[in-house]
Amino acid sequence: MQNLINILIKTIFVENVIFAFFLGMCSFLAVSKKIKTAFGLGLAVVFVMLLTTPLNYLILRYMLQEGALSWIHPSLASVDLTFLSFILFISTIAGAVQLVEMVVEKFMPGLYNSLGIFLPLITVNCSILGASLFMQEREYNFAETTAFSLGAGIGFFLAIVLLAAIRERLRYSNIPAPLQGLGIAMIITALMGLAFLSFSGIQL
């Protein structure tokens, strides 16, 4: 249990998906102009991440890894299909996002309207696929994978809402013209990254 909490805190603060790995920067920069939309996107990312990463773990564990197919027939035990992981992971994510979109539209129209166009866009958010690939590389078990995906989602949520809050204030400041927009957003993200570095002193 303590191990899981450690992973959760570590992925939110110390190894934040945005500030330490730059995953999902595209939507991070594009959708952080208003707090409200940033909040919606962040929420959607947490949700999809928490759904797809454990799902991909199951696919990896019971279909792709060496020996994973032995539950079908013992003679399949030596089959190693991990080279297919990219294609299967991205298909799972695309499919899951589509499914989530349909379910949310049918049963929670309020939430659907507030998330709007962000749901389908999440398919190509690097942080989602990144979480699945990190899960594969670090060889987490199922509980750890769940904690990790929750942490990564919350980390993204935290980062995008913080940046949106800062950018709303920026409208009143006097920035050199060539630096406006993307340039200053980059530099602010860097400064936030420096601030988040202070968390790396935490002993876990």
Add this chain to the structure above:
Amino acid sequence: MSTETSASLATQETKKEGLLSKKNIQILRDPLDDTNPVTVQILGVCSALAVTVQVKPALIMALGVTVVTAFSNLIISLIRNSIPNRIRIIVQLIVVAMLVTIVDQVLKAYLFDVSKKLSVFVGLIITNCIVMGRLEAFALAQKPWPSFLDGIGNGLGYGIILVVVAFVRELLGSGSVFGIKVVPQWLYDMGYVNNGLMMLPPAALFLIGIYIWWQRSRNKNLINAS
């Protein structure tokens, strides 16, 4: 994701012309600077930052992205008339994922140490917005050859940013380029120290921010593009 700038190029159909006509050269050259995928179109920032601690992995990564972008553009452009519009995203993802798997396997076979360093970022080429962005904005409406050139151009434009950032980070951060020491020993003896900040993730963001600043103050048309 501001792909509009170059989408205008995509609307006009080309007539019969040479393989390297003026217009095709422009398709190849524009993404290097004026419509650079990273700094102007804001595509593919994700991986542009993470693999730039040293020049060598950055170069390999740039090469991988160029190959994937060029060939996915080519393939999608070849089959563009037979892809149903509603499922085009899935088709694109599968084509891209297939190409990335090939790149990943080649790297694992021939350049294992670099492949270890790049870790998940090779796989993340799939969701690299440059690839999808160019497929959507260019390859779906253009003939195969211009699409191929567009892919190469955008891959190289991405590569330029990667190599510039990696060069500065490696030079200032560990005093070397391509793993070869370039800062002489007497400088260290005089009290010069490597800048540890350059090895940390935020340095990449600072450098790209400064690059954008420099690019936009040189080319005023780009100001307020986003």
